[in-house]
Amino acid sequence: MAGSHPIAAPRLVGRDRELAALQAFIYGDAPRGEASGGSGVALVEGEAGVGKSRLIRAALMAYGPEEEHRPDAPYRQDGPRVLHAVCPPFREPLTLGTIVDALRQAVDTPEGLALTPLAGALRPVFPEWTDHLPPAPEPVADPSAARHRMLRALAELLAALGVRVLVVEDVHWADPATLEFLVFLAARPVAEVALVVSYRPEDVPADSLLRRLSARATLRLELAPLNVADTARLISSMLGGEPISHRFASFVHERTEGVPLSVEEAVRLMHARSDLVRRDGRWVRRRLTGIAVSATVRDAVGERVDRLDPQARQLLYAAAVLSAPATEVVLTQVAGLSEEAALDATLAALDSGLLVADERGRLAYRHELAARAVHDAIAIPWRRRAHARAAQLLESVEPQPLLRLARHHREAGDIASWCQYAERAAARTLAAGDEDGAVGLLLDLLLHAELEVPVVLRLARMIPLSSVADPARYRELARVLQKGEDADAAGDRAEALALSGEVLFYLQEYDAGRAALEAAMPGLADRPAEAARAMMLLARPRGRGVPADAHRRWLERAAPLTHALAPPDRLRLVIASVTARLTLGDPVGWAAAAEIPDAPATPDLASLVTAGQLNLGHAALTWGRYADARARLDRARTLAEQHEHLLLHDMIVTTRAHVDWFTGEDWAGLLPRVVALAGDPALQPLTRSEATVVIGQLTAATGDPVAARAQFAVAIELAEQAGAVDHLVEPMAATARLLLRAGEVEEAVRISGEAAEMIEDKGLWLWAAELLPVRLDALLAAGRSADAERLLGEYAAGIPDDAPAQAAALRLGEAILRPDPDAFAAAADAYATAGRPYDALLARERQALCLLADESRPGDRPAGSALLTEVAEGLRALGATSDAARPSEVAPTPAAKTPAAKTSAGETPAEPRRRGRPGYGDRLSPREVEVVRLVAAGQTNPQIAEALTLSVKTIGGHIESAMRKLRVSSRTALAVAAVEQDLLGPA
Incomplete structure (x- = not known):
């Protein structure tokens, strides 16, 4: 997705009150675009990245375009009288360097300015202006007097330039002389310059002159981090102004604490790594598993940590290891500090601004990203020991913090303890309905720990596979399960095979999944739950080469096993049974569907119920029960959004779009929805195939058959990857229809015949509703009326009752034949x-x-x-x-009915004969008339060629010419137009 939706610079959000106050300070009652000439000091304070600079620039926007107020922008003599300076983070700041650099950029030379001899004091700091400044004044012995003269000279230069507002950012890094100059300006009896100053409170030295300046403040703005709503607005402004899912916004806010710069960096990283996707008109994230620490955050935090002494750094390391509020005692123990060193280290860590104390006096990082940046920088041996100490301390806490204990044991390298706590945490997380969190815990354990096969199988069974949003994780899980296929116990080997088969089904690799499941069946005799689950998967008519009766036999074998299962397992198998029956065309499945609830009774059943409603919606689509399909899919979509099941959500939205195609609902708005889904390479092949089919159908209906055929070819390829016969039929039928319209009968017969053969092999005529009419048209165009009669009979005998789409196709097929x-x-x-x-x-x-x-x-x-x-x-x-x-x-x-004009004698005037071959203009030639007459009689191109002793290619040329002359686009329309216009004469 990176690059497909350009990311924009964020807007200023959540600062309306502060912006209004700062603009009122700068402008007062002056007209917009003019500094008021007011006085005073405005302080803008806040931590790094909170948006101080952005607020100041937004306030200055009243003067003109924002780019004119960059710190490095040239001063405009005809523009606003604002001087904008930024203090750099030098280790040894240059005396008055910030002000001098800003003035040097503001004006090339002081020539022409009304300066007094006092300005000669500026020569030491402006050596390049020597030729344009007054002579240097006599030196004075008192350093304070010399400094005062310099400050007065700078103030005179500001006045000569007409500066009415002086903005100085990041004054926590300012040198003492610069701060003295700001205090000097603020303390003058008749203040000529309004000051706007920004700084980070946590980085202001205790003896800084800034504290004297703040005593004179007429406006103090303290910028706090954004709340969740404003975080969502900030992200939205970067992503085209489109809505952001609440869970995504909360996720980003939790990990960035709403600091705008951190939010911006996180969104840019996720966008660059294709982790952001648009779903149904809003932005969501594929994996809510963590946010990478950007280089900007990492470097800024690292610089602040490096300033501290070793004991304070160790305390910060301990806080990063704990990653949660902790008492000084706990921090000290995890850091391995003595009691004597702990107090000084704690005070230094607090002074750094990285740690803060909560209302209970516990210490923690101000921002999670800062904690992660520090954690990643800790030397591994020290970090491992600190995690072991943290785990030991937390094991005595009641109730035990399972997630934290799992993390500490993982980082400490204690695999057995990691597995114990992660499994318990996953079970608790599943019970709370957070399936995404449980999937992360279990997959992390399975993929990165060396575990015994029984443990692998136990953990893999816990994973709600429908909640795995990233298909790549299925492949990782399949590789882990392959190790279990070499287990000593036959039952373990069989269960590993069965689980691998189920994972392959989720990957939509049905033939490979079926092979694994069938190989597992003999070893599952004493494991009824696993056996029933495998049988239900084998009952699903996916893949080629297996007739419907074989699927039905698996269904019947599994039925007796479901009654003895626990409720969650039983519901899972009920859903599988109903899905299989309806896909096999068994109307009994609709009655059994009543066992699938509309909403989960407990949070841990959410993904099951969502998947069940999706399956029912898709079945209703196939049967042509479109009102039921809409209701089921809308219900499933509500559940998927509520529980953030992104994988299921994609399937639901795609199937709902397919329903809208059939029912003619909002075709104009349908195309952009399916284009976004079809173009997302992270989606599963069948989901993309279904979306691509809808694109092809819309494209064909709106007039681009070549582009439509290309879309259908992509859909066919994607469905073939998954071995999904039912998904192949519609694009193949649609392709055959376009071929018939183009007069390519033989190719239409071929491709529709392939689809018909797949259905005959399966014995599932339920899937043939879109194929039957075009297949009959192709067979009749090829002169194979007997084959057409046989096909219609098999279809009529094979479709179920109460299937409106199939019944309508039958009526149309009967009309085509007769x-x-x-x-x-x-x-x-x-x-x-x-x-x-x-x-x-x-x-x-x-x-x-x-x-x-x-x-x-x-x-x-x-x-x-x-x-x-x-x-x-x-x-x-x-x-x-x-x-x-x-x-x-x-x-x-x-025009076609208007008789030709006649002469006064009542005869039609003869057209003058031309030499050479006669031209017929827009009229049919005699040969074209012969060809069209045979087309109207139902002859195919080869039959016409044989009758007229011409090549098939020549016949095709005559048909194309006739269609062009009569302005039609199909063989049927050609015959009707020729008859209607009396062009064929007597038969």
């Missing part, structure tokens, strides 16, 4: 009843063409023309602009 206006009208009604307006309109189009083509009923032609116009309007309203153009092309036009 064309009749009433039959097509019945098909259109069936699609309309199912809630598919697009397909209903296409069936109406066929009905209208039948009315126009039936020469035995010429009285039906006006009704056919009117119906075509109605269909075109309906398609246009839906958004199917390409299809809308097709019916209007075959409707009779006035």
Whole structure:
């Protein structure tokens, strides 16, 4: 995702009150864009990164564009009289260096300024201005007098330049002379310059003159970190102003404490690492597992730590190891300090501003990112021993802090204790409904600890696989489980194989997953829960080469095992059973679906219930029960958002988009939704395949068949990667339809035949609703009417009851085999009843063409023309602009019915003959008439070529020429237009 959505500079948020106060200080009652000439001192204080500089620049924006107020921006003689200086963090700050550098940048030379001889005192600090300054005054013996003369000269230079506001940032790094100058300006009887000063309170030395300056402050602004809401607004401003999920904002706020610079750095790092994704119009994060420490934060914190003595550093190290508020006694013990050294170390750590005390007197880092930066810098041997000391101290605490103990033992290298506490923490986390947190704990343990096979299996069984948001983690888990396949115990080997198979199913590698599950079955005889779980997966009709009856046998074998299982395991298997039955076309599954609750009874069942509702929604889509599909998917989506199941959320949103395609709901807004999903390489192949199918369907309907075919090819490739036959059928059928419209009958027969063969091998005609009509069209165009009759019979016998999409396809198939206006009208009604307006309109189009083509009923032609116009309007309203153009092309036009002009003798004037081959303009040539007559008779290109003793390529050229002349885009429309315009003559 990095680069696909450019990241922007953050806006100033959460500072409205402070901004208004600072602007009022600078401007007073003056017109906008003019400094008021007011006096006083405004102090802007806050920790590093809290936004002091951004606030000051926003206040100065009233003077003009923000770029004019960068610290290094040139002074404009015709611009606002503001001098902006920033104190650099030099170890030994230069005397008056900050002010001198700002003045030097403000003006190239003092030539022409009204300066008195006093300005000659500036020669030592402005040697390059020697030629333009008055002579140096007589030296004075008293250093304080010389310093005072220098301050007066600087003040005179400011006045000569017309400076009304002096901004000095980071004065905690200022040299004493600069601070003296600021105090001097603030203390003058008639203050000519308003001062705006920013600083970090924690970095101000105890003896700093800044404290005298603050006593004269007329405005003091203390900037605090942002709250969660403002953190979300800040992130949103960087990501195109789009909404941010609450959990993501809370996650970032918790780890950055709302410090704007830390928030900005964290978002930029996540964006660069493709960890941010847009989901349903808002930004979320793939993995809520941690935020990397940026180089900016790491370097800033490291510089502050390095200033301290060794004992204070050790105390900071201990606080970073504990990463939680702790008493001085605990910190001292973890740091390994003596009681004598502890007090001084504690005071120094507090003075650094890195540690703060809470209301109970416990000490902790002000920000988590600072703690992590320090922790990562600690030498590993010292860090390991400190974690061991921390674990020993915390084991006596009641109730035991399981997460912290797991972390300390992990860092200390104690694998057995790490495993013990991590497993207990994961169980508690699951019970609380935080599946994402439990997944992180368990996967970390499985991937990074050397564990015995029984322990690996026990931990792997705890993982709610549907909550693993990153597919790469499945592959890591599969590699861990492969080690268990070499276990000594046959049962352990079998369970490792079964778990590997389940993980492969989640990776949508169904053939490999099925092989692993089948290999595991003999060894699971004494493990009924694991056996039932494996059988239910084998009952799912995924992958090729396995007929539906084999899946049904696994389903029946598993059924008796489910009743003796514990409630969570039983619910999991009920969901698997219902999903398998409905995918296999068994209507009993709808009754059994009542066992799947609408909402989880306990938090630990959230992902199961969400997955169950998603599966029911997808099944309802396949059956054509679209209202039910919407209800199930919307319910699942609410649960997925509530519990942040990103993997399930992606699937839900994609399937919901598929429903919207079929039902014609908001096609204009549908395309950007599916494009975002299809283009995300982190999503699973089937999710991307389904989104790509919808893109292809929309593209074909709006008039770009070449682009649509390319989309369908991508969808087919993605579905083939997963071995998902049911996901292959729709893009293959749609491709065949486009081929037929282009006159490529043989290719349409081939690709639709591949899809039909897969369905016949599976014996699952439920999946053929989108294929049947186009397959019949292709077979008839190829002259294979017997094959078409057989296909329709098998389909009619194989589809279940109460499947509206399949029933509508059957009505349309019957009409295709026995064309009749009433039959097509019945098909259109069936699609309309199912809630598919697009397909209903296409069936109406066929009905209208039948009315126009039936020469035995010429009285039906006006009704056919009117119906075509109605269909075109309906398609246009839906958004199917390409299809809308097709019916209007075959409707009779006035020009086609206007007789040729006659001479006064009543004869049509003969056109002058030209030499050479006759040209026919927009009229059909005699050969084209012959070809179109055979097209209208239902002949294929090879049959026409054989009848006329021409090549197939030549016949194709004649058909393309005729279609171009009559302005149509399909063979059917070509035949109807030729008949309607009386171009074919007697048959």
